[in-house]
Amino acid sequence: MSEFESWLQSRGVPTPTYVYVFYFDELALYVGISVNLRNRLYDHYRDARAFAMEATRIEVEEHPTEESARLREKELIEELVPVYNIAGQENVAAVVSYLRAKYATDGCAGLEAGVQELKAEAAVWADY
Numbered sequence: 001m002s003e004f005e006s007w008l009q010s011r012g013v014p015t016p017t018y019v020y021v022f023y024f025d026e027l028a029l030y031v032g033i034s035v036n037l038r039n040r041l042y043d044h045y046r047d048a049r050a051f052a053m054e055a056t057r058i059e060v061e062e063h064p065t066e067e068s069a070r071l072r073e074k075e076l077i078e079e080l081v082p083v084y085n086i087a088g089q090e091n092v093a094a095v096v097s098y099l100r101a102k103y104a105t106d107g108c109a110g111l112e113a114g115v116q117e118l119k120a121e122a123a124v125w126a127d128y
Helices: 003-010 037-046 050-054 066-080 092-126
Strands: 017-024 027-034 057-063
Touching: 017 037, 017 050, 017 066, 027 037, 027 050, 027 066, 037 050, 057 066
Parallel strands: none
Antiparallel strands: 017 027, 017 057
């Protein structure tokens, strides 16, 4: 917690921290946290981060403390296995494009198969 956040907290001012998830349909692309959500999302957009450009939606959770947000971020990364949180791979846009093309005609069932495929691949890389 920063000195400023401590100062605010000691005066009873809530300083929520946000956990956000970028999704491409049902596929989690990236999980992050921020105390200034709009600025952080703008940073991703401005920098043309691949996950921001590929995202079809963003889900947001508000947490009362940074500690609770960090715990939730960790839980979501373990649960969703977002492709951009896995070893910071820069070629993930190619994976997303591949999944989009491969499963586009199969609808949600095909997308779910793609998600499971990515999770299996992530599990292999997690051992390294």
